[in-house]
Amino acid sequence: MAKKPKVTAPAKKEVLICSFCGKHKTQVRNLLTGPGVSICNECIEAAVELIDNAGWEVARTPTDKALFIADQERLVARKTAMLGLWRQQLSILAAGAPPRSENAMH
Structure with a gap:
């Protein structure tokens, strides 16, 4: 008896769009993707500009040298x-007075 070919389900096509502006990956230069979220280069640039104009400072972790110092x-x-x-x-002691003990009960 001849073997029947195995039928596989069609592969899911992932639609890659920016989670913030909704642009498709073909509409932007770069699209960074992560688990369940994507961001395009235009939204990254807008975020950087917003941070720069707001005067926020990006928190930096101290280096080993800074911690040592x-x-x-x-x-x-x-x-000292x-x-x-x-x-x-x-x-x-040089003046001749008895040393004062901080822990002594008076």
Whole structure:
């Protein structure tokens, strides 16, 4: 007995249009697509212009170097504060007064 050819369903044609302006992919220069959404180059340009004219700043994540510098500045500030406290304690001890304990109950 001869085998019957397998019948397959016709492939779905995806209609690629911009999710924002509705233009077909043939009407625009570029169309970026993602899962369930597309955006054309014209809508991207309009969004960039809107952001530029509104004066918004794009948030940027700090670089490793910027984080390192900030950590170093915090360490220097902490060391400076500790040195100030130690100098204060030394001057009190040099004057002959008993050291004041912050944790002692009076």
